Amino acid sequence: MVALTAWDLETVYGRVVLEEWESKESVEGEARNALADAVREALGDDARVEQRTVRGHPAQVVAEATERAQLVVVGSRGRGGFASLMLGSVSQHVVTHAACPVVVMPHEDPPSA
Structure with a gap:
């Protein structure tokens, strides 16, 4: 079983938003964390799921x-x-x-x- 999330930076996000992300965690890191949370919430802590985070x-x-x-x-x-x-x-x-x-x-x- 694979859990997949995709992320991308839209062109409408400006430099200010990018700087805010860079000062915190990367956009990809945020997507990875959101996926892990969703898998944990849906399937529990012991779920055996391959988690993939893809840009696009x-x-x-x-x-x-x-x-x-x-x-x-x-x-x-x-x-x-x-x-x-x-x-x-x-x-x-x-x-x-x-x-x-x-x-x-x-x-x-x-x-x-």
Whole structure:
């Protein structure tokens, strides 16, 4: 089993944002940490999962990974600004370009207080 996350620096991020990242942890390091946290939260501390962090556009990276996979699982929505959409841009791209079956997991809204 492989857990995959992709990261990239969009051109809209300016020098100020890059300097902020450089003064903390690298963007890749942040992506690696987020992936490790997600795997731990979903599968527990003892999960035996290969974790890969790849630079590139997430939709393209995951779609390309389907060429070597038997099954791909993606979330229905990501971090984009269109939370009301039923299917996010990455999951929609993966579903339409995958070389293997794709399972789209629905987004769980946090419980309301």
